[in-house]
Amino acid sequence: MAVRGLGVSFAGRAALSGVDLDVAGNALTVIVGRSGSGKTTLLRALNRLNECFDGCRTTGRVLYSLDGHPLDIHDRAFPVTELRRRVGMVFQTPNLLPLSIAANLTMPLRHVLGMGKAEAREATREALVAARLWDEVKDRLEAPAKTLSGGQAQRLCLARAMALEPDVLLLDEPAASLDFMAVRAIEELLSGLRERYALVVVSHGLGSAARMADHMVVMRRGQVSARFAAAELARGESLAQCMEDVF
Ligand SMILES: Nc1ncnc2c1ncn2[C@@H]1O[C@H](COP(=O)(O)OP(=O)(O)OP(=O)(O)O)[C@@H](O)[C@H]1O
Ligand SMILES: [Mg+2]
Numbered sequence: 044m045a046v047r048g049l050g051v052s053f054a055g056r057a058a059l060s061g062v063d064l065d066v067a068g069n070a071l072t073v074i075v076g077r078s079g080s081g082k083t084t085l086l087r088a089l090n091r092l093n094e095c096f097d098g099c100r101t102t103g104r105v106l107y108s109l110d111g112h113p114l115d116i117h118d119r120a121f122p123v124t125e126l127r128r129r130v131g132m133v134f135q136t137p138n139l140l141p142l143s144i145a146a147n148l149t150m151p152l153r154h155v156l157g158m159g160k161a162e163a164r165e166a167t168r169e170a171l172v173a174a175r176l177w178d179e180v181k182d183r184l185e186a187p188a189k190t191l192s193g194g195q196a197q198r199l200c201l202a203r204a205m206a207l208e209p210d211v212l213l214l215d216e217p218a219a220s221l222d223f224m225a226v227r228a229i230e231e232l233l234s235g236l237r238e239r240y241a242l243v244v245v246s247h248g249l250g251s252a253a254r255m256a257d258h259m260v261v262m263r264r265g266q267v268s269a270r271f272a273a274a275e276l277a278r279g280e281s282l283a284q285c286m287e288d289v290f
Contacts (some may be wrong), residue, residue, distance in 0.1 A: 193220030
């Protein structure tokens with residue numbers, strides 16, 4: 044995906060302006076920045092979710108290849124349902140359905156991908172294994188999803204997003220309700236996922252971001268204030284110094 048000159052405003056107030064971003068396939072792009080700098084808004088711009096808010100206005104282009112043809116995602120020829128299936132998102136706060144753990148996966152699999160019962164059950168198991176949640180829930184799949192802990196709920200949302208087989212996976216703070224060990228586990232998990240997806244991950248943990256990222260983008264007041272490539276991220280000290288100026 045290629046973002047060019049993106050601007051987003053809510054009720055006339057700019058949340059993003061002049062944002063350029065290239066989302067590479069098979070790579071992990073991490074977005075960092077202060078609270079309110081526009082990270083979530085940028086993620087939502089990639090699958091047109093900002094449009095769900097009244098008074099939101101988007102300008103600029105987001106180019107994405109549909110069947111080999113680069114198309115602006117705002118183009119009428121690009122159905123928004125297709126866009127959202129291809130560009131999956133896991134939100135900052137887990138948004139589970141008030142159903143069982145299993146149904147949170149089988150429902151969308153059956154309704155969005157049109158799978159039969161048995162196929163959906165198998166895809167559910169695979170997604171839970173991939174999200175490293177299977178062992179914790181395999182004996183309670185029919186329990187309400189609301190009985191999960193915060194970190195488990197987040198991994199269930201991740202499993203659900205992956206099960207729908209997107210090309211691009213947007214993750215807003217996937218480590219927000221996780222403990223230290225779980226953060227390391229999710230870093231490992233995400234690092235492995237880049238073999239299958241283009242990943243865009245918002246992270247508050249700078250160390251975590253630097254360990255995982257192929258590219259890092261720093262947002263500041265709705266604009267990109269710096270970009271770092273993996274080689275620069277590996278140089279811990281100079282990165283810390285740079286960050287003081289751009290964060
Ligand atoms: N639906 C909305 N309606 C009005 N203003 C919004 C809306 N969504 C975001 N904003 C505003 O846009 C700006 C950027 O918000 P955004 O949620 O993108 O920040 P963020 O970088 O994700 O912050 P955090 O790290 O706290 O999650 C903020 O000033 C916010 O108040
Ligand atoms: Mg946010």
